[in-house]
Amino acid sequence: MPAEDNIKIPGAPSIEQPAVEEPTAAREPLPPKPDQQGPEAVSATGSPTGAPANSRAQSGQYLTTAQGLRLGDTDHSLKAGPRGPILLQDHHLREKITHFDHERIPERVVHARGAGAHGTFRSYGTASKITRAGFLAPDVETPVFVRFSTVLGSRGSADTVRDTRGFSTKFYTDEGTYDLVGNNIPVFFIQDGIKFPDLIHAGKPHPDREIPQAQSAHDTFWDFVSLHTEAQAHTMWNMSDRGIPRSYRTMEGFGVHTFRLVDAAGKTTLVKFHWKPKLGVHSLVWEEAQIINGMDPDFHRRDLADAIESGAYPEWELGIQTFPDTEDQMFEGIDLLDPTKFIPEELAPVQPIGLMTLNANPTNYFAETEQVAFHPGHLVPGIDVTNDPLLQVRLFSYLDTQISRLGGPNFAQIPINRPHAPVNDMLRDGMHQTAVHGGVAPYHPNSLDGGCPFMAGQDVGAFVDVPEEIAAGLKERRNPASFDDHFSQARLFFRSLTSVEQDHVIQAYTFELGKCYEAVIRERQLVALANIDAGLCAAVAKGLGMPAPTATVDTPDVEPSPAVSQIGGKWPVAGRVVGIIADSEGDMSLVAAARDAVDAAGMVPLVIAPSGGVLEPKHGPAVTVQRSYLTARSIEFDAIIAAGGGIPAADAIPGRDAKAGEPGATSDPRVVLMVSEAFRHGKAIGAWGPGAAVLDAAGVPHDAPGIISGEGPDTVIPVVRELLSAHRAWERFPAAGSVS
């Protein structure tokens, strides 16, 4: 290192600096013992995960204690005779039980429920004009770890609740770790971080009974957001389909706050970060989401892991909206420091700057997804923060929370948190210290360790805080006047949606408020809705059986932003799940052809039959069954093909005109339920042969939108694929007729 970059103490004699190796570099932990060397790690389904060989899979020849002592018995405690008491001297028993007793760590106070994946980020280089961040230079590839999450629920709660989703990305760059800790919604409930405990206490289960779990449909949440009206815009996004994503793979991500990019000359640009999923932005419908919570609470976690394992790697483009770093930090009348506001893409287009691909599942949930520690203050040269008062509080909170969650200040040494850039800090000791630091002078300035480590200049990659001029005023607890408008962005979002999406919003408010016991809370929230949109208010009030109030504030009119709508466009169908209902009566060569065609289109075919095993047909080849009528439910499938589903002829009473489920019915009631749910949820449904009768039994008109009844897979599968690229048959949903 150049000596001139070294310590400078005014008035002190300069210290001659010999070129020495840095003695304080942390020593790597000792390598695992030969017995602990695991084979290549494999996932639960048997495929390699790509985890390192020393991932400590259970592979050694003999079981040992934590001290490496080989064990002859781990099933019986050491007792005074076979019926006698257990002896305190049983070291193995004590070690085993003590370790077990301490297996749990505190879950995250928010975002406790999550799923993670490894991947890479490749920069297009388009941002390098405005930032000196090395990982944003052209064609640089950076390893990443991403954790998606819900906010309100406990670690074991269900995935498809109505909630905001976290979208956190750790970029392991050569210049230090950069964390982009965002959400799937571009605005936030509060403008100042000091309100965060209030917001979360209101959203979490009631403190007396600890219910409801992972829900906003309860009195305390609506009490808070109806009183604290700056929360209305974010609440509106949560009540839209954004609150119930189809998959983590089909979510947008947003940095929410305005950040600052800095180029090599120190010139700054304000930016907002966006993640755009290559598969498009798609959601569940509310009834579907509720059924999933019971049928498969791990729906999103499973979807992400299955897609990665099958090679359908999810991808997102990272993009930025850029704004001049002006003195007032306003853009088109919107305060860039107000995190309850977003900037419509029509006003500031999102410019792509790189592509992220998630291509490996974690090897161990606890070690990686649970122990990963994100922090908006993990910055790299070229990216800096702004004075957004929500971001400012986050800069304190994330480091602080890890100290209780991960048991001390050394969490950066946990493998998933270790930077890929060389670390040469002067942090020492503390709980869970695993580094063996050399040297005698972990302080600065020093002469004993040769003065090392030296201070870097910007030319060798030092982080330089932007020397921002602050227009100081009074020291006071007050917001700027530009934070006062609480309703215009909720109006902007609602009026930008299509009529079908608006109907979903109306249904969501009506459901959530319908779960509130206190009439005064429902009344107060209806006033907030009146301030947002009179038609929305009237429709929700009607559903609640309450009078619609009039507006209390004069909300400014806004230009809609069609970019926020999820409807329209065609998207890749990779990884979409197609259920094929079959039974031994049908022509199995058509079922096999359908399965192969779905597979060839990059989708996942699952054959559903009366029982598991292999379907031995009357016609055609035997086909392996993936789901039985007992284990299948419509929610698992993005589209359904009915190629069977009848009750075996022997069980039906010929000629009897019976309703589904009654003796003599010709379709299994579980299949009828599956098809009628898929119909209600706007899913593509194809049918041929005996499957056509299932449509009749489910009351599905053959000519309804999104229904294709044909001769076999050749005519049906291409149409189903085309329908799936639009996600749902939107024409089947009612539109919000009563909205202004």
Ligand code: HDE
């Ligand atoms: Fe967080 N948030 N947050 N948050 N947040 C945490 O940090 C907090 C906010 C977000 O996958 C905690 O490590 C405060 C906005 C995500 O591990 C905690 C405030 C946004 C995650 C915390 C906010 C987020 C967290 C809990 C108001 C979107 C999951 C565990 C000032 C831009 C990270 C942890 C993961 C997690 C505090 C507001 C996103 C307690 C005080 C705004 C995605 O530190």
